[in-house]
Each structure stands twice: as structure tokens, then as C-alpha cells.
Amino acid sequence: MRGALPAKEASLPGCAFGVASLMPTGVAPSRGASRTAAAASLPAGDLPAGGSDAARRRSGVMGVLAVLAFALALVLLQPREASSVLFVGFGGSKPSEAAEPARPVIPAPGAVEKRSIERFGRPDMPDIMASYPAFGIAAVDRDIEDWMRHIVARFEEDFGGRGEGLAAGQLSSYGLTGTYEVESPSRSAVSVTFELWLYTGQNRPGQDVITLNYSFLTGQRLGLYDIFEDVKEALAIMSGYSRKVLAARLGGGHADGAILDGTAPDADNFANLALVPGGVRVHFQPYQVARWEAGCQTVDIPLDTLAPARPLLALWGR
Numbered sequence: 001m002r003g004a005l006p007a008k009e010a011s012l013p014g015c016a017f018g019v020a021s022l023m024p025t026g027v028a029p030s031r032g033a034s035r036t037a038a039a040a041s042l043p044a045g046d047l048p049a050g051g052s053d054a055a056r057r058r059s060g061v062m063g064v065l066a067v068l069a070f071a072l073a074l075v076l077l078q079p080r081e082a083s084s085v086l087f088v089g090f091g092g093s094k095p096s097e098a099a100e101p102a103r104p105v106i107p108a109p110g111a112v113e114k115r116s117i118e119r120f121g122r123p124d125m126p127d128i129m130a131s132y133p134a135f136g137i138a139a140v141d142r143d144i145e146d147w148m149r150h151i152v153a154r155f156e157e158d159f160g161g162r163g164e165g166l167a168a169g170q171l172s173s174y175g176l177t178g179t180y181e182v183e184s185p186s187r188s189a190v191s192v193t194f195e196l197w198l199y200t201g202q203n204r205p206g207q208d209v210i211t212l213n214y215s216f217l218t219g220q221r222l223g224l225y226d227i228f229e230d231v232k233e234a235l236a237i238m239s240g241y242s243r244k245v246l247a248a249r250l251g252g253g254h255a256d257g258a259i260l261d262g263t264a265p266d267a268d269n270f271a272n273l274a275l276v277p278g279g280v281r282v283h284f285q286p287y288q289v290a291r292w293e294a295g296c297q298t299v300d301i302p303l304d305t306l307a308p309a310r311p312l313l314a315l316w317g318r
Helices: 031-039 053-077 080-089 138-159 231-250 257-262
Strands: 113-119 127-134 174-186 189-200 206-215 273-276 279-284 297-302
Touching: 113 138, 127 138, 127 189, 138 174, 138 189, 138 206, 189 273, 206 273, 206 279, 231 257, 231 279, 231 297
Parallel strands: 127 174
Antiparallel strands: 113 127, 174 189, 174 273, 189 206, 273 279, 279 297
């Protein structure tokens, strides 16, 4: 702290109280401010002898005005923190800075963590080996993990306790295997396509393909109504486009009954839709549009073709 000022700088006739009382505790005013504060510290009663009451009042008013002028100067000259404390000293509230809106955290390209659920060798329980991704977005990661754990729980409920009589450590003939692929149309969205193989004691395993789409901007899972403004038009376009592609691929240009049924403009037929750069990829389940031997079919549809359905272009970074 700066030392006391010399007596000749310590007072100004007419000031009723010291401005130093307005300074934050423990904060030393600058040299110029110290001189002004000290010069304002003489009580009004110390006017020269013989002054009238009116003169005293005028001097008191002038002193108060000087204090206010000095306070204003402090507001303009002090750093933000000191200015805020100064206003609090006057009984006001501390000025608040406008909060900057939270910005979405978008994972860096390729920043995907592989997680898994692995359970083997449990008496009368199916074996589980299911993997799923994590992107570092809490809401997205939580939804994917909850979804996968629900799939595992349902499978264990349906196929546990089958009385195989396995000893501890033996592998079960029942099991669930899950793998995934990730597609990103832009840094704002992601699609995860799961391939689930279900071993249930049959001659061949069951197979399911399930796609989950997410916005990294909101952390929400996306359905058809989130992706397209006109879902009816989107279904019509995807139906016609897929039917033409599959007819050429599987039927020599002819769409048989399986293709016609499996590509009908129904939301269930296009439930497994992945967002890919430049468009969408439709995944069809086994038997949906062809025999088992043909495998799962996919059809890529350009975004420009889907334009009449008014897709949410921000998902593709447009």
C-alpha cells in the first residue's frame, strides 16, 4: 500500500467525506487517484473562519459533485473487475457479461472408440460378443450403448436357460455377434450400421441389419421425419429408385414380387437408412427383396435425386 500523503496534499475545503472509501478493500489507488482522494478528505466543517451557512452548503454540494466526478472517472479508467466492485459499493449490482452460447463439440474425423460387450462360458446362457462405437458426444454415446445393451438383454432373456447342460467355460450353441460400420455425411452427423448375427440352434444363423443416425449438433437420434421435410415424397423417390436398381441387379431388369413388396413406399421398408457423403444408403434385410443366397442388398441414392423431398442439407454440411 502507498504511504500517507503529506499534509499539504491531504485536504480540499468543502468535501464532506473521502472518496477513498469507495475503493475496493486492499486496492491502492493510482498516484493521481491518491492525490485526488486525499485532497477530498477535509470535512466541510473545516471551512475558513467566518464563512456563512450558505457558503458551507455550496461548498458541501461542490464536494459531493467532485466525489461523483471522481467515481465516474474510476469507472472509465479502472479494469473491469475494479469497476464492478465500485458499482457494488454504491449498492448496485455487478454488471454481468453476456454468456456465450454453447457450441456443439464435433468429433474429429476418425475419432471413434470401439467398445464391446463380451460374455462367454456362462452355464445355460448364450455367448455374447457385440461391439459398438463411441464418439465422445455424451448423448449419442449413451443412446448407442443403451440400445446395444437392450438388444443383448432381450437375446439373453429369449435364449437363456435352454438347458444345454454346459460346464463352466464351455461355449454355447446360442450366441449373439454384433459388428458395426460408421458413415459420416459430414462432421455434423453420423450413421452407424449394425450387423447382428443370431445363433439360435438353427441350420443357419439369423441376420439383422439395423441403422442408427445421429446429429452431432443436437445429440439426437434421427428418424425419417428429422431427415426429410416431406417424408411421403422421400418414400416415393426411394421406392422408385431402389426398385429400378434392384430389378437391374437381381432380375435382369424385371422387378419380381419380392422386389415390389420390399421396395413399396412404406416407412418400414426404408427404416434402415444410412446417411453417406452425397446421399443416403438404403439397407434391405435378408429376404426383404431377394432370396437368402443373394445376401443383404444396399442401394445408394444421390442427394440431388432426393431434393424434392427437401432433405435437411445441414446434415450433409450444405
